[in-house]
Amino acid sequence: MQIPKIDLIDYHYSLPESRIANHPLPERDHSQLLEYKNGKIQHFHFFDLPERLPSNSLLVYNDTKVIPARLIFQKETGARIEIFLLKPVSPSTVIPEVMLAKEKVAFETMIGNLRKWKNDEILRGDLLVGEKTVSLFAKLLDRESKTVEFEWNDRNLSFVDVVEASGEVPLPPYLNREVEEEDKERYQTIYSKKEGAVAAPTAGLHFTERVFEKLEEKGIQKTQLTLHVSAGTFQPIKVDKVEDHPMHSEQILISLDTLKKIKNSLGNIIAVGTTSVRTLESIYWYGVKILEGKGEELQIPKLFPYGERDKRFTPQESVEAVIQLLEAKGKEEILGSTEVFIFPGYQYRMVNALITNFHQPGSTLILLIATILGDDWKKVYSEAIENDYRFLSYGDSSLLWL
Numbered sequence: 001m002q003i004p005k006i007d008l009i010d011y012h013y014s015l016p017e018s019r020i021a022n023h024p025l026p027e028r029d030h031s032q033l034l035e036y037k038n039g040k041i042q043h044f045h046f047f048d049l050p051e052r053l054p055s056n057s058l059l060v061y062n063d064t065k066v067i068p069a070r071l072i073f074q075k076e077t078g079a080r081i082e083i084f085l086l087k088p089v090s091p092s093t094v095i096p097e098v099m100l101a102k103e104k105v106a107f108e109t110m111i112g113n114l115r116k117w118k119n120d121e122i123l124r125g126d127l128l129v130g131e132k133t134v135s136l137f138a139k140l141l142d143r144e145s146k147t148v149e150f151e152w153n154d155r156n157l158s159f160v161d162v163v164e165a166s167g168e169v170p171l172p173p174y175l176n177r178e179v180e181e182e183d184k185e186r187y188q189t190i191y192s193k194k195e196g197a198v199a200a201p202t203a204g205l206h207f208t209e210r211v212f213e214k215l216e217e218k219g220i221q222k223t224q225l226t227l228h229v230s231a232g233t234f235q236p237i238k239v240d241k242v243e244d245h246p247m248h249s250e251q252i253l254i255s256l257d258t259l260k261k262i263k264n265s266l267g268n269i270i271a272v273g274t275t276s277v278r279t280l281e282s283i284y285w286y287g288v289k290i291l292e293g294k295g296e297e298l299q300i301p302k303l304f305p306y307g308e309r310d311k312r313f314t315p316q317e318s319v320e321a322v323i324q325l326l327e328a329k330g331k332e333e334i335l336g337s338t339e340v341f342i343f344p345g346y347q348y349r350m351v352n353a354l355i356t357n358f359h360q361p362g363s364t365l366i367l368l369i370a371t372i373l374g375d376d377w378k379k380v381y382s383e384a385i386e387n388d389y390r391f392l393s394y395g396d397s398s399l400l401w402l
Contacts, residue, residue: 003306004345006242011370012361013381021390022175024186029208032389032396036373036380043387046206046397049355050214058265059215059222060258060280061272062201064229065192067099067160068167070179073123073138075116081123082112083138084170085163085198086231087248089147094335095196095228095251099160104151110231111146119143127166129157136162160195170198172234172393174360187393194253196228202393203273203356223261226253227275227338237362245364247302247339252279255333256326259283262350263319271351274359274368280350281305282338287318290325298336305346315349343367344374353401358384358391372400 025031029047044052053059069085088098089106098105111117123138134154141147152162169183189204215222232248239245262269262283271277282300289295289304291313313321326334344367354372358381359365370377380398389396 002308003243003303004343006343006345006367008237008242008362011366013378015361015391016385019385019389019391019395020174021392021394021396022177023180024182024205024394027208028186028190028206029211031206032387034380034384034387034389034396034398035401036376036398037401039376041380041383047208047211047214049211049399050218050220052399053215053218053220053270053353054268055219056265056268057220057270058261058268059220059270059272060262060276061189061191061204061207061222061224062227062229062275062279063189063191063193063224064197064201064226064275065195066169066188066197066200066229067163067195069163069170069198070168071125071136071138071163071166072168073125075123077116079113079116081114081117081138083148084110084112084231086110096194096253099163099195100158102155102158104149105159106141106147106149109146109148111148114143114146125166127162129154129161129165134162134165136166170231172199174234174392175394191224193224194226194228196226196251198231199229199233200393201227201229201273201275203276203397205394206397207272221261221265223258225255225258225276225279227251227279229275233365235364236360237364242343242367243303243306243341245341247341247364249337249339250275250278251335251337252282252298253333253335254279254283256323256331259319259323259326263316263323266315266319266350267352269351270353270355272355274354274356274365277348277351277354277368278338278340278342281342281348282340283322284315284318284349285340286336287321288313290321291317296325298334298338300336300338300340302339302341305340318349342371344371346371348372348402351402353399355397355399357393357395357397358389360392369400372402
């Protein structure tokens with residue numbers, strides 16, 4: 001398919017500041033739930049979700065875990081240097097491997113107060129891990145790319161141990177407040193497992209054990225995949241041509257077991273969050289890449305879906321190609337990356353419904369929603385504002401059917 005012309009002004013709306021949720025609700029599953037189906041809107045609460053899904057559904061969620069990616073160093077002069085971890089550079093670019101490293105690591109970062117950090121200056125912070133005091137050192141390797149090397153003086157500790165002890169929860173910038181104690185638990189899904197995200201897959205924040213029990217009672221299956229959410233999720237679109245917006249590459253991990261469940265449930269897949277949608281659709285394009293003989297690496301460029309193709313493959317054919325490749329290589333999971341960009345004109349192959357929060361005006365996520373709803377996205381968002389829904393990361397939820 002050709003890349004359609006997108007006028008970003010058509011994907012803006014007026015979001016009153018009073019509608020932005022600055023804190024989570026006391027109970028996760030008491031958030032409101034707007035359901036859009038066949039042009040009709042209904043209002044529920046999230047604990048009603050099991051009643052809204054057919055019993056043959058497969059719920060696919062993202063089990064990434066947010067790391068405390070904001071590291072604060074205080075210089076003797078009093079200057080405060082804030083380092084925000086973006087993506088690993090060494091000893092590997094693979095997030096799980098770097099988080100388990102027990103020697104020095106390097107990351108590309110964002111740095112607050114960079115001008116106060118001299119090139120040859122090593123920052124030091126002391127932190128308490130258990131009952132032991134450990135020193136963490138930061139060295140600026142490259143000022144332009146803001147690449148920082150971290151080293152600590154206890155080889156028994158992995159980098160994730162150090163970060164968990166020293167870092168702060170990376171709250172979205174639009175919350176415009178300091179981290180509070182409740183954020184450590186609430187800016188994390190109850191099923192988070194694999195460390196590496198610098199932003200939460202917020203659609204999953206509403207789930208509770210009570211909701212999962214009800215889903216199980218109804219016979220609804222669930223499975224997990226991993227996409228480590230990057231800070232690019234907050235990056236506004238600043239270009240005239242939407243397709244020129246830089247989509248950050250995000251690491252994904254999918255098991256063979258998950259792929260088989262997906263293959264057996266095609267036509268009944270409910271994605272939890274935009275990150276799960278992007279991963280599921282990337283699975284389809286990975287299969288296409290294999291079938292077209294364009295390589296066996298799971299790397300999906302942002303505009304790969306929009307090229308002209310000699311043949312169209314069904315989701316069944318595509319997922320089967322990925323499964324066969326894994327089995328032929330004797331692998332139980334596949335690690336790769338995606339920058340896939342979903343905007344109006346795109347045709348969904350893998351998902352049938354999406355559970356998601358309400359997103360910022362003119363964002364890549366609004367474009368993804370509009371690809372599901374067409375012009376009805378405006379009706380959905382207007383109705384949510386009129387009914388006092390809470391917006392953005394700590395806000396309310398929606399169930400959107402294709």
